[in-house]
Amino acid sequence: MAGSTKVYELRIYHAASGKMDSLVARFRDHTDKLFAKHGMKSVAYWTALDEPAKSSTFFYILEHPSREAAAANWKAFQDDEEWKAVKAKSEENGKLVDKVESTYLMLTDFSKPLD
Secondary structure, three states, X not given: OOOOXXXXXXXXXXXXXXOHHHHHHHHHHHHHHHHHHOOOXXXXXXXXXXXXXXXXXXXXXXXXOOHHHHHHXXXXXXXXXXXXXXXXXXXXXXXXXXXXXXXXXXXXXXXXXXX
Protein backbone atom coordinates (compact mmCIF):
# COMPACT_ATOMS: atom_id res chain seq x y z
CA MET A 1 0.00 0.00 0.00
CA ALA A 2 2.99 2.33 0.34
CA GLY A 3 2.74 5.15 -2.15
CA SER A 4 -0.80 4.27 -3.21
CA THR A 5 -3.06 7.21 -3.96
CA LYS A 6 -6.19 5.04 -4.16
CA VAL A 7 -9.05 6.33 -2.04
CA TYR A 8 -12.47 5.03 -1.13
CA GLU A 9 -15.48 7.25 -0.78
CA LEU A 10 -18.21 6.29 1.67
CA ARG A 11 -21.46 7.98 0.70
CA ILE A 12 -24.59 7.96 2.81
CA TYR A 13 -27.85 9.16 1.27
CA HIS A 14 -30.75 10.13 3.48
CA ALA A 15 -33.80 9.52 1.31
CA ALA A 16 -36.74 11.88 1.24
CA SER A 17 -39.81 10.51 2.98
CA GLY A 18 -41.31 7.62 1.01
CA LYS A 19 -38.61 7.78 -1.71
CA MET A 20 -36.22 5.00 -0.65
CA ASP A 21 -37.43 2.47 -3.24
CA SER A 22 -37.18 5.07 -6.02
CA LEU A 23 -33.67 6.02 -4.92
CA VAL A 24 -32.49 2.40 -4.92
CA ALA A 25 -34.12 1.85 -8.32
CA ARG A 26 -32.34 4.89 -9.76
CA PHE A 27 -28.98 3.47 -8.64
CA ARG A 28 -29.83 -0.03 -9.89
CA ASP A 29 -31.16 1.09 -13.27
CA HIS A 30 -28.99 4.10 -14.10
CA THR A 31 -26.51 5.58 -11.64
CA ASP A 32 -24.22 2.56 -11.27
CA LYS A 33 -23.73 2.39 -15.07
CA LEU A 34 -23.07 6.13 -15.24
CA PHE A 35 -20.49 5.87 -12.45
CA ALA A 36 -18.61 3.27 -14.51
CA LYS A 37 -18.81 5.50 -17.59
CA HIS A 38 -17.01 8.20 -15.61
CA GLY A 39 -14.29 6.01 -14.12
CA MET A 40 -15.85 5.57 -10.69
CA LYS A 41 -15.63 1.97 -9.48
CA SER A 42 -18.56 0.85 -7.34
CA VAL A 43 -17.33 -1.32 -4.46
CA ALA A 44 -20.77 -2.13 -3.02
CA TYR A 45 -24.20 -0.75 -2.16
CA TRP A 46 -26.09 -1.37 1.07
CA THR A 47 -29.44 -0.82 2.69
CA ALA A 48 -30.00 -1.19 6.43
CA LEU A 49 -31.78 -4.15 7.96
CA ASP A 50 -33.42 -2.25 10.82
CA GLU A 51 -35.54 0.87 11.17
CA PRO A 52 -35.30 3.79 11.15
CA ALA A 53 -32.40 3.54 8.69
CA LYS A 54 -34.06 0.75 6.67
CA SER A 55 -36.63 3.04 5.07
CA SER A 56 -34.49 6.13 4.77
CA THR A 57 -30.75 5.47 4.40
CA PHE A 58 -28.72 4.19 1.44
CA PHE A 59 -25.01 3.46 1.72
CA TYR A 60 -22.32 2.85 -0.87
CA ILE A 61 -18.59 2.95 -1.43
CA LEU A 62 -16.77 4.08 -4.56
CA GLU A 63 -13.11 3.48 -5.36
CA HIS A 64 -11.11 6.27 -6.98
CA PRO A 65 -7.48 6.22 -8.20
CA SER A 66 -6.86 9.44 -6.21
CA ARG A 67 -8.65 12.40 -4.64
CA GLU A 68 -7.89 14.42 -7.77
CA ALA A 69 -9.42 11.73 -9.98
CA ALA A 70 -12.47 11.62 -7.71
CA ALA A 71 -13.02 15.37 -8.12
CA ALA A 72 -12.62 15.19 -11.91
CA ASN A 73 -14.88 12.12 -12.20
CA TRP A 74 -17.61 13.68 -10.05
CA LYS A 75 -17.52 16.83 -12.18
CA ALA A 76 -17.82 14.80 -15.39
CA PHE A 77 -20.67 12.77 -13.86
CA GLN A 78 -22.58 15.88 -12.71
CA ASP A 79 -22.14 17.48 -16.16
CA ASP A 80 -23.29 14.36 -18.03
CA GLU A 81 -26.48 15.05 -20.00
CA GLU A 82 -27.69 11.46 -19.50
CA TRP A 83 -27.36 11.87 -15.71
CA LYS A 84 -29.20 15.19 -15.81
CA ALA A 85 -32.06 13.55 -17.71
CA VAL A 86 -32.19 10.53 -15.37
CA LYS A 87 -32.18 12.78 -12.29
CA ALA A 88 -34.90 15.05 -13.67
CA LYS A 89 -37.12 12.11 -14.66
CA SER A 90 -36.67 10.35 -11.31
CA GLU A 91 -37.53 13.53 -9.42
CA GLU A 92 -40.69 14.48 -11.33
CA ASN A 93 -42.71 13.80 -8.17
CA GLY A 94 -40.22 15.36 -5.76
CA LYS A 95 -36.59 15.03 -4.82
CA LEU A 96 -35.34 11.60 -3.76
CA VAL A 97 -32.58 12.70 -1.38
CA ASP A 98 -32.71 15.09 1.57
CA LYS A 99 -29.02 14.89 2.54
CA VAL A 100 -25.78 13.34 1.24
CA GLU A 101 -22.76 12.60 3.40
CA SER A 102 -19.39 11.89 1.79
CA THR A 103 -16.23 10.72 3.56
CA TYR A 104 -12.97 9.85 1.81
CA LEU A 105 -11.11 6.89 3.30
CA MET A 106 -7.80 5.13 2.78
CA LEU A 107 -6.98 1.57 3.73
CA THR A 108 -4.79 1.13 6.77
CA ASP A 109 -1.38 -0.50 6.33
CA PHE A 110 -2.72 -3.71 7.92
CA SER A 111 -5.91 -3.91 5.86
CA LYS A 112 -6.22 -6.47 3.10
CA PRO A 113 -6.55 -4.90 -0.36
CA LEU A 114 -10.05 -4.86 -1.83
CA ASP A 115 -10.62 -6.47 -5.22
